[in-house]
Amino acid sequence: MLKSLKLGALAALMAGAAFANPYEEYAGTTLIVNFPAHPHYNAAMKVLPEFTKETGIEVEVDQLPYLKMRERQTLELAQDEGEYDLIAYVVFSKADYVFADQLENLAKYFMNPKLADPNYDAEDLIDGYVENIGVAGGTKGYLPGKTGSLFGIPFGSETSVLAYRKDIFEKHGIAEPETYDQLLDAACKIPEVEPGMGGMASRAASGHQASHAFLLHLAPLGGRVFDDQWNPIINNAAGVAAAEALKTIVDCGPEGAMSFGPAEAANAFSNGDAAMFMDSIAFMPGFENPDRSKVVGKVGYAMHPKGVRRGSQTGGFGIAIPKNAENKEAAFLLMQWLTSKKGDLMVAMEGGNPSRFSTYQDAGLNEKFPFASTFGEALKYADPDWRPIIPVWGKINADIGTTLSKVLTEDLDIQEALDGVADRTKAVMEDAGYYTWQ
Amino acid sequence: MRIAMANRMTPYMFMAPAVIIMAIALLYPLGYMVWGSFREWNPSQSIGEAEFVGLKNYIFLWSDPNFHESLGVTLRFAFFVVTIEMVLGVGLALLLDRDIRGMSVLRTMFILPMMIAPVVVGLMWRYMYHPTIGTFNRFLETIGLPKVDWLGDYALTSIIIADIWQWTPFIFILSLAALQSLPRSALEAARIDGATPWQQIIHIKLPLMMPVLIVTGLLRLIDAFKVLEVILVMTNGGPGLSTEILALRISRTATEFRELGVAAAMSNYLLILLLLLTVAMFGFTRWQEARAAKLRMVAQDDDQ
Numbered sequence: 001m002l003k004s005l006k007l008g009a010l011a012a013l014m015a016g017a018a019f020a021n022p023y024e025e026y027a028g029t030t031l032i033v034n035f036p037a038h039p040h041y042n043a044a045m046k047v048l049p050e051f052t053k054e055t056g057i058e059v060e061v062d063q064l065p066y067l068k069m070r071e072r073q074t075l076e077l078a079q080d081e082g083e084y085d086l087i088a089y090v091v092f093s094k095a096d097y098v099f100a101d102q103l104e105n106l107a108k109y110f111m112n113p114k115l116a117d118p119n120y121d122a123e124d125l126i127d128g129y130v131e132n133i134g135v136a137g138g139t140k141g142y143l144p145g146k147t148g149s150l151f152g153i154p155f156g157s158e159t160s161v162l163a164y165r166k167d168i169f170e171k172h173g174i175a176e177p178e179t180y181d182q183l184l185d186a187a188c189k190i191p192e193v194e195p196g197m198g199g200m201a202s203r204a205a206s207g208h209q210a211s212h213a214f215l216l217h218l219a220p221l222g223g224r225v226f227d228d229q230w231n232p233i234i235n236n237a238a239g240v241a242a243a244e245a246l247k248t249i250v251d252c253g254p255e256g257a258m259s260f261g262p263a264e265a266a267n268a269f270s271n272g273d274a275a276m277f278m279d280s281i282a283f284m285p286g287f288e289n290p291d292r293s294k295v296v297g298k299v300g301y302a303m304h305p306k307g308v309r310r311g312s313q314t315g316g317f318g319i320a321i322p323k324n325a326e327n328k329e330a331a332f333l334l335m336q337w338l339t340s341k342k343g344d345l346m347v348a349m350e351g352g353n354p355s356r357f358s359t360y361q362d363a364g365l366n367e368k369f370p371f372a373s374t375f376g377e378a379l380k381y382a383d384p385d386w387r388p389i390i391p392v393w394g395k396i397n398a399d400i401g402t403t404l405s406k407v408l409t410e411d412l413d414i415q416e417a418l419d420g421v422a423d424r425t426k427a428v429m430e431d432a433g434y435y436t437w438q
Numbered sequence: 439m440r441i442a443m444a445n446r447m448t449p450y451m452f453m454a455p456a457v458i459i460m461a462i463a464l465l466y467p468l469g470y471m472v473w474g475s476f477r478e479w480n481p482s483q484s485i486g487e488a489e490f491v492g493l494k495n496y497i498f499l500w501s502d503p504n505f506h507e508s509l510g511v512t513l514r515f516a517f518f519v520v521t522i523e524m525v526l527g528v529g530l531a532l533l534l535d536r537d538i539r540g541m542s543v544l545r546t547m548f549i550l551p552m553m554i555a556p557v558v559v560g561l562m563w564r565y566m567y568h569p570t571i572g573t574f575n576r577f578l579e580t581i582g583l584p585k586v587d588w589l590g591d592y593a594l595t596s597i598i599i600a601d602i603w604q605w606t607p608f609i610f611i612l613s614l615a616a617l618q619s620l621p622r623s624a625l626e627a628a629r630i631d632g633a634t635p636w637q638q639i640i641h642i643k644l645p646l647m648m649p650v651l652i653v654t655g656l657l658r659l660i661d662a663f664k665v666l667e668v669i670l671v672m673t674n675g676g677p678g679l680s681t682e683i684l685a686l687r688i689s690r691t692a693t694e695f696r697e698l699g700v701a702a703a704m705s706n707y708l709l710i711l712l713l714l715l716t717v718a719m720f721g722f723t724r725w726q727e728a729r730a731a732k733l734r735m736v737a738q739d740d741d742q
Contacts, residue, residue, distance in 0.1 A: 070693075071481075071693060074481045074482055075481075077482070078482055078483075078484065096480075096482055096696070097482075099482075100482035100483075102482070205673075205674060205676050205677075206673070206674065206675055206676020206677050206678055206679070206682075207674055207675060207676060207690075208694075210676075254570070255569040255570050255585070255587075256568065256569025256570060256587060256589075256590065258587070258590045258677055259569075259589045259590055259673065259676060259677065261674075273570065391480075391696070394694045394695045394696055395694075395695040395697070397694075398690065398694055398695065399504075402504075402675075402676070402678055402679050402682075403678075405676050405677045405678045406677070406678035406679075408677065409590060409591070409677035409678060409680075410677075410678060
């Protein structure tokens with residue numbers, strides 16, 4: 001594999017020598033990029049020297065904890081001249097940055113024959129990711145559509161899959177959950193037949209975590225937060241079903257599940273305290289790491305089960321060029337290189353999350369990471385609209401999360417609790433001007 | 439004439455550097471916050487671009503149930519924490535105000551919790567409270583008692599315990615210093631008059647320590663209203679809003695909800711609350727001193 005990579009790089013170099021080198025004009029430039037401290041970006045940083053070798057463009061990385069990034073970027077992007085040439089952003093920052101007109105529209109770069117690589121093959125990029133992370137201005141403002149355009153490219157994106165204990169499931173004759181009914185049955189059957197073990201480990205802590213867990217079930221069970229007119233419909237039958245599913249999972253889950261964040265939930269699973277774990281693919285490589293996991297080799301990976309439809313989460317990061325960047329064109333070249341077929345595969349081989357279908361089909365990658373093919377299949381159902389990306393989302397998200405936490409811990413009536421969320425959400429949306437045209 | 443003028447100006451000139459530094463370091467940010475609290479201000483905007491909305495943020499908070507709940511949590515937290523810490527801290531100081539061998543080592547050990555970074559304290563307690571691998575539940579299990587969901591069902595109690603562990607030493611160390619600087623003559627006189635140790639504490643030591651205790655309590659109170667990191671790490675405000683103290687809500691409003699105006703208004707409410715408490719506390723000491731002075735006068739009159 002490595003050999004073929006080297007050959008590829010060599011071929012690119014030779015091609016560069018034979019034709020005009022598109023990178024020549026920018027050689028010697030130093031790009032300053034802002035990346036999160038995240039396994040995917042750690043992998044990306046391992047391939048950056050290759051980029052410099054090939055293009056002569058230097059890259060300096062400013063790495064921050066991902067929850068700190070937005071604060072830093074908000075300050076940086078609001079200045080006349082920013083420090084960063086390329087930023088990685090968390091998906092829910094898209095709405096804020098695009099709305100504040102702080103990101104470059106990528107059309108002019110892809111139109112520029114001197115910059116755009118004709119072999120880039122944008123069709124190969126995973127649809128749900130591009131729609132969720134890259135495009136803004138279409139349907140509802142945050143989804144793709146006829147009025148939308150591209151502001152970023154997914155890089156380090158994630159979807160949800162189900163990890164389960166093959167050994168436990170086989171021992172008790174439980175089938176791999178295909179549907180939500182099977183999932184919930186299995187979740188509550190396991191603590192009965194396997195004392196001391198919880199069914200499924202899930203995030204549930206108050207705030208963002210509880211909201212995330214709820215939304216994870218909402219999309220496959222047929223629900224949405226808003227209808228097409230921005231009316232909150234979180235309290236309809238599907239919403240109640242999703243909240244009930246979350247409550248069942250937490251009640252049948254490992255001890256202390258009510259205060260789990262994603263790391264605790266993943267720990268509970270890798271420690272053998274729970275038989276299932278459904279969350280972002282970013283956690284899965286950790287289960288196969290013998291230093292940190294007691295369940296190496298015992299884990300099966302399945303697609304996010306189907307409710308009335310399939311719909312796994314979309315999240316993670318994208319990369320974009322700030323409006324106030326100094327070296328925009330060189331930044332575009334880096335962005336294009338990292339997300340090209342070659343770059344994507346190189347990052348994936350180092351343990352990153354692929355952004356392309358072709359990467360998931362690569363034989364070398366499947367050999368190194370056995371779950372890659374399941375993830376590739378799951379991505380076809382990645383739902384870009386599982387969570388709205390609008391500027392007021394932070395507030396609504398917190399309300400959903402605290403209310404559901406009360407449902408889990410204080411036994412609040414689910415319908416009543418969700419009605420309350422819908423009412424408050426309506427007021428927030430009214431205040432933000434979403435009903436101006438009604 | 440000139441000299442007289444210069445003489446009159448001298449004190450102001452000496453004060454000027456301090457006044458300028460105060461203005462820049464204290465009043466400017468405070469003014470900025472007050473100014474910002476009247477605006478609908480999102481972190482992507484500069485303060486000039488933000489829309490002026492008058493008292494809207496304050497009025498909104500006045501009727502916001504989440505703010506009320508958070509204020510309630512803060513008041514409960516501060517009340518329990520300060521009361522229990524004062525009792526324990528002063529009690530410990532009274533017990534340890536004697537010559538014990540190795541006292542200096544003991545004292546250093548007592549103030550260790552205070553020196554640990556708050557984030558570390560939060561993490562430490564979070565793991566001690568952990569439902570399955572935590573120290574407390576493992577202990578309960580070995581002695582055959584049922585496990586407790588510390589950070590779930592008893593979240594507020596659990597964070598109060600953690601705060602008491604961390605900050606009792608602060609009160610202990612200040613009370614001990616106050617105790618050791620008490621006039622020996624008063625204590626000796628009391629002993630000669632046959633006062634029991636208990637009477638000495640109630641009638642001599644505590645009243646004489648009072649000014650220090652009030653300031654100590656006030657410092658702890660102000661700190662308890664602003665504590666953030668330990669709770670952020672331990673529960674992040676959950677479950678529900680049961681441990682979301684005001685400082686945490688302010689930080690979430692600014693970063694998560696991106697409403698700097700509302701966050702500023704909330705900070706101002708907190709500031710006003712603390713100011714009122716401080717003024718009330720000093721008012722109370724004034725009144726007490728005045729009462730004591732009056733009693734002394736009456737006593738002197740009686741003597742004559």
